[in-house]
Amino acid sequence: MPTGNSARKRQRQAEKRSEDNGAARRRLTTARTRLKDAVAAGDRAAAEAALRRYASYLDRAARRGAVKAGLAARRKARAARWVNGLAPASTSTP
Numbered sequence: 386m387p388t389g390n391s392a393r394k395r396q397r398q399a400e401k402r403s404e405d406n407g408a409a410r411r412r413l414t415t416a417r418t419r420l421k422d423a424v425a426a427g428d429r430a431a432a433e434a435a436l437r438r439y440a441s442y443l444d445r446a447a448r449r450g451a452v453k454a455g456l457a458a459r460r461k462a463r464a465a466r467w468v469n470g471l472a473p474a475s476t477s478t479p
Contacts, residue, residue, distance in 0.1 A: 409442070409451035413460075416442050420464055429471045436468050 387393045420435040440461050447457035 406446075406449070406451040409446040409449065412442050413439070413446060413452070417460075417464070420467070424467045424471060427471060429468070429473065432468045432471060436464050439464055 387396050416435065416439040420432065420439050423432040423435045443452070443457040443461055446452045447454045
């Protein structure tokens with residue numbers, strides 16, 4: 386148990402950061418699951434939208450320090466490969 390004022394404040398700050406970082410990581414897990422579901426369904430348009438959201442969450446988490454920058458870059462690259470492996474979205478041309 387911290388006794389000094391500065392130690393108490395550091396503990397409060399650490400708890401808040403831990404909660405915020407945990408929320409960011411949970412957001413990443415949810416976004417990755419939604420992306421994988423869209424890829425498994427073969428829906429390229431939904432997968433591309435999910436990829437944009439997932440990449441945004443990764444960038445935000447990396448900027449805040451919840452995940453490392455290299456991890457974010459690696460996961461974005463893998464996710465892009467999943468989406469690029471799908472058939473192109475059908476466009477109706479006259």
